[in-house]
Amino acid sequence: MADIGILNEGALHAALKQDYLGDNGRAEVPFGGFVADVVRDGVIYEVQTSSFSGLGRKMQSLADLGPVVLIHPIAKAKYLLRIQDVDTGEFTRRRSPKHGALVHILRELVYLPSLLSHPNFAVEVVLTEEEEVQTYDPKARRGRGGWRRKGRHLLSIVERYRLHCADELWAFAEQELPEEFTTNDLALSMGQPKALAQQLAYCLRHMQAIEVCGKTGNALNYRRVASSA
Secondary structure, three states: OOOHHHHHOOOHHHHHHHHOOOOOOEEEEEOOOOEEEEEOOOOOEOOOOOOOOOOOOHHHHHHHOOEEEEEEEEEEEEEEEEEEOOOEEEEEEEEEEOOOOHHHHHHHOOOOOOHHOOOEEEEEEEEEEEEEEEEEOOOOOHHHHEEEEEEEEEEEEEEEEOOOHHHHHHHOOOOOOOOOOOHHHHHHHHHOOOHHHHHHHHHHHHHHOOEEEEOOOOEEEEEHHHOOO
């Protein structure tokens, strides 16, 4: 286990950036008025460990200039390291019951709903094994106290998945859909909560892969656009 003192908010980002640098990449490269995390073999790799909110302008501008891959880690397995006493360094460590999955990238893609249609743009999801460092804050949760995340540390890379078109998002719908469907139908097809189905529908609609064709009660009906198949 790494020294607790070096585990800060940027540790995960730094580890992933180093991984994508490889042997011949360049880091922190000025590019089109922005600074790219990594440029390797003519491709820009941008690491984003938090929300995609606010990234649209930068990603659009970079993709207009050349190939861009936006890297995003999702913890398939996570260990929680809780520092009980900052003076003594006393801590506990346990495995989190929560497990991230590829489909959870939809929570971020809603911030860039049209960019996957850009020929130069892709998102690479890195499923990881991580360690999350937490400290206790008595003022958290409206003064009732709680644990605050202080940093994420990469333990290993489990798998990588690259997404760059609507067909790859359709893969989240594992069961056949009716010709006209609602987000309830989509959730059943995905085997996921309705919120994720709504996010998938939002992305597909902005990618012009589905269109609204009516309503069932208060729910919109969708159908696939033939040209996206």
